[in-house]
Amino acid sequence: MYPPLNDQQEHFPVSGFPNPHPPHPYASYVPTSICPPPAAGKWSTGLCHCCDDPANCVITCFCPCITFGQIAEIVNKGSSSCAGSGAKYGLLLGFTGFACFYSCFYRSKLRGQYDLEEAPCVDCLVHFCSETCALCQEYRELKARGFDMGIGWEANMERQKRGVMMAPMVTASMTR
Secondary structure, rough: OOOOOOOHHHHHOOOOOOOOOOOOOOOOOOOOOHHHOOOOOOOOOOOOOHHHOHHHHHHHHHHHHHHHHHHHHHHHHOOOHHHHHHHHHHHHOOOOOOOOOHHHHHHHHHHHHHOOOOOOOOOOHHHHHHHHHHHHHHHHHHOOOOOOOOOOHHHHHHHHHHHHHHOEEEOOOOOO
């Protein structure tokens, strides 16, 4: 019915004044930094929502010691390294097959730090029955709370400091 608008008409509508809010191709994009944090007491995702982060799901299925090491470093606030915690987990898994009893303590510690509910059942049972799902859920929870799991505790703290220090400067308004 109407001819398509060209670029000039899009920014300068019929009124002749510039459109203060021109259409933007990414208008529906909302940065994750302004999304509200997960609700207190609730996990950000369910136990069986492993495919919400497919890359982590694959890594956890084939080498859970990597995911566990990343979780442990963040939960321990950098007091233990990713490599050290992952190696302990890997040794326990390789020699006993019961690394789940080691990792369930980290789930309890994570729940305590963020006041999360013990769901769907007690921590050791969650890890014993579905170790990879539990590790994936913990990984997603920390990620949802703003941690970049690939860079470790120190780099996350440095990033937070830079974010606070790089607050926008307020400039004086124009006067006559």
